[in-house]
Amino acid sequence: MNNSVAKEKIVSLRKKRSLEDMRFKYYGFTAMCLSLAVLVFLLYTIFSKGYTAFQKTIVLLEVDYNQEVLKLTPDSSDEEMEKGKFFRVKKQAIENFFPDLSKSDIKLIKKLFSINVDNEIKDYFLENPEVINTKQQIWVTAHSDVDQLLKGNSRRDVPEDRRKLNDIQLSYVDQLVEENRVKQVFNNFFFTKADSRHPEIAGVAGSFMGSLFTLFTVFILSFPIAIGASVYLEEFAPKNRITELIEVNISNLAAVPSIVFGLLGLGVLLNVFGLPRSTPLVGGSVLALMTLPTIIIACRASLKAVPPSIKEGALAVGATKTQAVFHHVVPLALPGTLTGTIIGLAQALGETAPLIMIGMIAFIPNIPTGLTEPSAALPVQIYLWVESAERGFQEKSAAAIMVILIFLFMMNAIAVFLRNRFERKW
């Protein structure tokens, strides 16, 4: 071949190669931008739908704590006060909410208030017992329908029969707004209350605690077992057919659909062992089974990543195998195992299907205080709220998604922190 022709060929090939390089770089960049855009869109949707849930609407109500109506005296004991007739005080306050109300209008106005108002009136009184026989201006929670209307989530220009609030109620709400007797404040209920049939007093505290207890169970069960199993498989087990079979099956188990584990929990934990239904104990056990393979795989990977020379060094000075493993290999693998465990826990946190199978989908209006109390979990709570017909639950589900995302984000941040903090170089 002619020398100059060959050179030309090389140059043109080089150009082609560098073009290829460039093109591939842009493909990658586009793919990344696309996924980023989808993520941003997702977060924007969740946030824009959900941020209103962090606010609630309250209404100014004049309450007359008349001792006759309450059937109390200023000398009443605390126990007697608990039993005061606060619903009568509330009824009176609503009847006098606007001057000269007709009976039918009172009925309509009653529906502008949350069911929780009785409790709020009572709580105010129990905190300030000296207000007996005085009139007090109290901010009480408005009904979800009012809340949604004022937040602009439900529209007022649809025909009356398709609205939650009729024309008369609307006009009263407008009057309240005009008189500044209604305002929006931070919704503490969302973070302090459990689930409720009434959107305005439904919160994530119950399901959050439920998820926390469940994750605690998962951690307690899966971490020691996973460490034990992976250390044995990696360092002690003889390499033969049986261990090979176990290894393959661990990988297979990691891919088993989670609902199968739910069925296992239902069939074995609930029906055979008779553990209490809908509890974090059972939910955690099922999720521990589900995450175990993931954690074992992560643990084994981090054990494998410890250079064998470290173990050899320990053995060469006369350490036993157990000493070499537990003095040197396991501590070095610990950041990796912890990270793997947290990733596994994060997976467990988002799992819904197995929890539905073992009954954690039940409506639980209390905040659980232990592992054996019925409770909800965050993802199931979201599922329940998304399913609900009331408009008020829509923003709640978006807000609950935010809570679970922040929870996840924090867990991952801890994993990253641990990895960076304890990572050693050799």
Added chain:
Amino acid sequence: MSNSKILANGVDVYYGSKQALFGISMDIKEKEVTALIGPSGCGKSTFLRCINRMNDLIEICKVSGSIKVDNEEIISSSTDVVSLRSKIGMVFQKPNPFPKSIFDNVAYGPTIHGLVDSKNELEEIVHSSLKKAGLFNEVKDRLNEPGTSLSGGQQQRLCIARAIAVNPEIILMDEPCSALDPIATAIIEELIDELRLNYTIVIVTHSMQQAARVSQKTSFFHLGELIETGDTKKIFTNPDNSKTQDYITGRFG
């Protein structure tokens, strides 16, 4: 004539179905440096690792034959590997200090063997081991710094100190200088010369100059067989076997 410390007789080693060593018989004398030389893959490291049973770590490795250390058979299932290894220290090709402090690196052996009763005693052992390894003056002010922060040569001397700390009688060295620069190598070689007074040393090396410099006895391995063993001077000046002659003159390997 000094006594024989390690006596190998007909040692065969198999990796799976592949035979790596063929009937090695060898007599290693007390308080001498014995160098094992030979081209890559000739089995010299394998033989070295038989002496402290490090080959146990390799699942597919099977050792047969007899190796006696102080007239005690060590190739047997009843051998106490832990006490054997406390008697036979080992230094590896790549420095492998534990990712712990310099002090803890040296203190690990004495601690697990229960050689010390008090902190002072431990400190004494650590200091004397570091001194014997010629490292003490360089690190005495930073014993709490990680061992991995030292330079390569220092790390290797730290590993030697770690091996010495459990008071072994034999030190095995598997190409201890192959990862080091010439200056660090010279320091280690000097150290080996000093250690010879108290320890029996078996060293695997790729460098024939090194073997000639530090050892009294040299054994030449080729393709899993021990070709020739004898006084270093003789091997390097007037070997009996033509293969040895070819190797040391650089004709192959």
